[in-house]
Amino acid sequence: MCGRYTLAGPDPSSLRARFGLGEQIVVRRRYNVAPTDDVVAVTTDRGGAPRGDVLRWGLVPHWAQDPRIGARMINARAETAASKPAFRDALATRRCLVLADGFYEWQRDVPGPARAWWITRADAQPFAFAGLWATWRPRDGDGGGAPAGDVEPLPTCTILTTSANDVVAPLHDRMPVILPPGAEAAWLDHGTPAAEVDDLLRPLDGGAIVARRVGGAVNDARHDEPDCLDPPDDDEPAAEPETLTLF
Numbered sequence: 001m002c003g004r005y006t007l008a009g010p011d012p013s014s015l016r017a018r019f020g021l022g023e024q025i026v027v028r029r030r031y032n033v034a035p036t037d038d039v040v041a042v043t044t045d046r047g048g049a050p051r052g053d054v055l056r057w058g059l060v061p062h063w064a065q066d067p068r069i070g071a072r073m074i075n076a077r078a079e080t081a082a083s084k085p086a087f088r089d090a091l092a093t094r095r096c097l098v099l100a101d102g103f104y105e106w107q108r109d110v111p112g113p114a115r116a117w118w119i120t121r122a123d124a125q126p127f128a129f130a131g132l133w134a135t136w137r138p139r140d141g142d143g144g145g146a147p148a149g150d151v152e153p154l155p156t157c158t159i160l161t162t163s164a165n166d167v168v169a170p171l172h173d174r175m176p177v178i179l180p181p182g183a184e185a186a187w188l189d190h191g192t193p194a195a196e197v198d199d200l201l202r203p204l205d206g207g208a209i210v211a212r213r214v215g216g217a218v219n220d221a222r223h224d225e226p227d228c229l230d231p232p233d234d235d236e237p238a239a240e241p242e243t244l245t246l247f
Contacts, residue, residue, distance in 0.1 A: 001176075004034055005103035005176075007099055007126070008030060008031050008101060008229065015027055025053070027040055031227075032223055039157065041131060044188055048188075055133055056157070057157060059076070059087070059157055060073070060154060067136055073086060074158060076158045076160050077162075078130075082198075090132035093190055095197075098159055101125070105117050105171040105172050115232075116213070121178075128178070128187075129178060130159070132160065134155075162176075163175075165204060178209070187200055214230065216232065
């Protein structure tokens, strides 16, 4: 799974150049991105051209009655996304890149409380999760009628997950799909054949990532400061990651 991640290291100007974000997207360092936060992404316009975007993390399908459903849709399983009503249309034509430079996982099969780990690329470079996006608008009336015309649309996203590689497997049996840089354009391209899209939804090779322990600051989902990446103190008690109250 992927429930928290970072965009802590890259200089904003280098990130703009790397992903073609443009100057309108505000980029700031994030040390503890949590569900329902706004996130930096790359989507595509109607013609399929990439564009920088800001999306809320937690996909809300266009047919949803209540946008709070997005809090339960922060991840989509790669193996079943094509058959799920919430994700299948987005998998076909609304694929996106969710920009990051690391993600957190909690090791639970240890004595005492869970231990937090930060997983990054071995080369310390920023990367893109394979994501899906959707736009939701509230409906007029109570019967699921036409979208309300005077309300701003809500753009949202989810991060695809796959089976864990040999680095992540000791911590969790799932991990987010991290796209190799050379696969990002194919992921975004509406014309990429479905079989090729499916082939991209695999775990990144274990040799390309590293994991290191971090301390308890990251357990608070509202705490977004550099100390989230500090190593644990020898006498620091471990703690369970906080569960956000989203409703």
